[in-house]
Amino acid sequence: MQWLFVATGGALGAMLRFFITAHLYPVxxxxxxxxxxxxxxxxxxxxxxxxxxxxxxxxxxPHWRHLLITGFLGALTTFSTFSLDALTLWQNGAPAMAILYVLANVVLCLAAVTASWYLVNFVLS
Incomplete structure (x- = not known):
C-alpha cells in the first residue's frame, strides 16, 4: 500500500511541478x-x-508521509528533502556535518552536471 501512496503523490507532485514551471516560463x-x-x-x-x-x-x-513527503514533494522537488536533511543534521548537534553535506551536494551535483554535459557532447560530436 505504501507504494501506491508514493506513486500517487509522485504523480501529483510531478504534475504540479510541470504546471508551475510551464506557467512561470513566460515571465x-x-x-x-x-x-x-x-x-x-x-x-x-x-x-x-x-x-x-x-x-x-x-x-x-504516518501513511500521509508516504503520499505527501516521499511521493508528492519527492516529485515536486528533491531540494526539499536535501534541505530537511541539512537542517536535521544541524539541529542534531552536527553543524560541521550539515555544512559539509550542503557543500558536498552543491559541489558534487554541479560537477556531475558538468561532467555529463561534456561527456555527452563529446560522445555525440
Missing part, C-alpha cells in the same frame, strides 16, 4: 529558471510543515 524565459526556484522554495516550505504535522505532532497518520 523570465531562458534568462532565469524561475519555475525551478519556485518549486524548490515551495517544497522546502511544505516539507517542514508536513514533517511537523505528520512526524513530530502525529496529527496525521
Amino acid at each position: 523570465m524565459g531562458n534568462r532565469f529558471p524561475l519555475g525551478t526556484l519556485v518549486v524548490n522554495v515551495l517544497g522546502c516550505f511544505l516539507v517542514a510543515l508536513l514533517y511537523i504535522v505528520i512526524i513530530e505532532k502525529a496529527m496525521l497518520s
Whole structure:
C-alpha cells in the first residue's frame, strides 16, 4: 500500500511541478529558471510543515508521509528533502556535518552536471 501512496503523490507532485514551471516560463524565459526556484522554495516550505504535522505532532497518520513527503514533494522537488536533511543534521548537534553535506551536494551535483554535459557532447560530436 505504501507504494501506491508514493506513486500517487509522485504523480501529483510531478504534475504540479510541470504546471508551475510551464506557467512561470513566460515571465523570465531562458534568462532565469524561475519555475525551478519556485518549486524548490515551495517544497522546502511544505516539507517542514508536513514533517511537523505528520512526524513530530502525529496529527496525521504516518501513511500521509508516504503520499505527501516521499511521493508528492519527492516529485515536486528533491531540494526539499536535501534541505530537511541539512537542517536535521544541524539541529542534531552536527553543524560541521550539515555544512559539509550542503557543500558536498552543491559541489558534487554541479560537477556531475558538468561532467555529463561534456561527456555527452563529446560522445555525440
